[in-house]
Amino acid sequence: MKCVFNRTCGIVLTAMLALAGCFSESTQAEAVNQTQTTKPSNPAPAPAPVQAQAPAMDFREGVHYTTIVPAIPTQVPQGKVEVVEMFWYGCPHCYSLEPTIQRYLQTKPENVVFQQVPATLSPRWAYHAKLFYVGKMLDPTGDKHVHTKIFEALQKQRRQINSDDAMIRFFGEQGFAPEQVTKALQSMEMQAMLARSDEVGKGSKADSVPVIIVNGKYMTSPSKVGSEETLLQVINYLTKR
Template identity: 45%
Template structure:
């Protein structure tokens, strides 16, 4: 990795590999914010040695989900993420970033951003449909022709898909995903980063620890 993580983070990540997708599960649940609970650096979360770039407005705290479409653990986490999006604090800016830990991962990052650009308001539920296509239907979307067929089946025209595939915005988004992946130093997914500096995820949850509670704790951490 071009960017190193500290020893504490490296140790935590090595433990997390047991229940995450690595380069070439357990779903955490929660019912309430953990306003009065203290969590421990090195157990339920870790501090990155170098902050990742964020996209949140200055008055908001970014929660970044780093995922891979091919990861069953990321797919299993989706209900928890959707629950969090319904209940997250008003000052939280949620940002999905696809990991680029290998060639297939990078292609799936491209798939994510094409979907995000075509379904910019999320009204077609493209993100969920991509996950379902890969994990429920067993489809392979691993080249540009497959991307075009998939999005045309969702009601987009070939011209719309071609425009996105050739756009500078797509390349900029992919460069951003690579930068986040490198600077975070992650070795497995799903991972969540709060405020650009605190790493957590389902692999770091011990018995009794709940992911949404930990996210809420980290959002309020100074």
């Protein structure tokens, strides 16, 4: 089951959107309207069986990935390939994907530059983007595992970090002073990072997370390919392209 934009992850709507990830509010509203206005005369057909994992050379556009037109500008040196994960801290599917992402980072090709970009599909998601970027500025090397701790705070502890005061309290628990958090929030670097999030979100036209974008040209996701293991194969396939 997937989580939709609001807090009621587990409502009947999720069964209709299963496996796809966490959706934006507009996508959820559209699905709700369809269920309220459409009254099928016949029972819905049984879902098709899940297809077996595709061979590495049998990945097809429109099935396992889509092409982004126009391509999103990348932020990597010439000769490098940018792989972006677009995510949201409130999405349980993004959280469950973390071990797979860490495994990918240990085996990715040397020419790949991996980046995580928080989605900004709503004001709440946009605030969590600030949360991610403050953590990135305060813990640039990742030694304090702030990114993981934020995920755990929201997903395991069910904390609400949706205001500056709540953010300051959280980072205070990680050993950072309020002034450090405020400075990061008000920095030009923050504005540039948020602009990048908007650029990736609008350019990809993604309405759910998690998704993976390869070199600004191709987009795939665990739901599209059927499994996290296949996802890694598709990423490597697209990287070689």
